[in-house]
Amino acid sequence: MPGDPTHAVYILTSRSRTLYIGVTNNLRRRVLQHKRKLKTGFAAQNNCDRLVWFTNFEYVDNAIAMEKKLRGWLRARKVPLVEEKNPTWQALAFKKLCCRDFRVAVSQRQRIRPQQTATQSIPSSFATFSKSPARCPTPTAQ
Numbered sequence: 001m002p003g004d005p006t007h008a009v010y011i012l013t014s015r016s017r018t019l020y021i022g023v024t025n026n027l028r029r030r031v032l033q034h035k036r037k038l039k040t041g042f043a044a045q046n047n048c049d050r051l052v053w054f055t056n057f058e059y060v061d062n063a064i065a066m067e068k069k070l071r072g073w074l075r076a077r078k079v080p081l082v083e084e085k086n087p088t089w090q091a092l093a094f095k096k097l098c099c100r101d102f103r104v105a106v107s108q109r110q111r112i113r114p115q116q117t118a119t120q121s122i123p124s125s126f127a128t129f130s131k132s133p134a135r136c137p138t139p140t141a142q
Contacts, residue, residue, distance in 0.1 A: 005056030010031070027054060
C-alpha cells in the first residue's frame with residue numbers, strides 16, 4: 001500500500017561486535033539469510049547474524065541514501081545509534097522472526113486441515129530456542 005514503509009536499513013553484529021550495515025525490502029527474510037549464511041561476503045565471513053538496529057523507509061532511494069550515510073560514519077558514531085534503541089545489544093525479535101517463518105515453511109510443506117492451526121503442525125523442537133542460537137534450525141517434515 002502507498003505510504004507503508006517497505007524498505008529497511010539494518011545493522012547486524014557478531015559476538016565480537018563487528019558491524020554490518022545493509023538495506024533490504026524484506027527484513028525478516030534477509031536476517032534469516034544472514035543467520036543461515038546463504039550469501040557469502042563480509043557478514044558471513046565475520047559471523048554478523050544478530051539484528052541490533054533497523055529503521056524503515058517508504059522509498060528505496062531514501063533507504064539506500066541512509067545506508068550509504070551510515071557506512072560513511074565511523075564506528076564511534078554508529079555505536080551510540082545502536083545503543084540509543086538497543087542499549088544491551090540484544091538480538092531483536094529473533095524468536096518471533098524464526099517462529100513465524102517456520103510456521104509458514106511447515107504449512108507450505110504439509111497439508112493442514114482447516115481446524116488445525118499451523119502451530120499444531122510444528123515439531124516440538126521448533127517451539128523452544130536458546131537465548132542466542134548460532135543458527136536457525138531447518139524445518140523438517142514429520
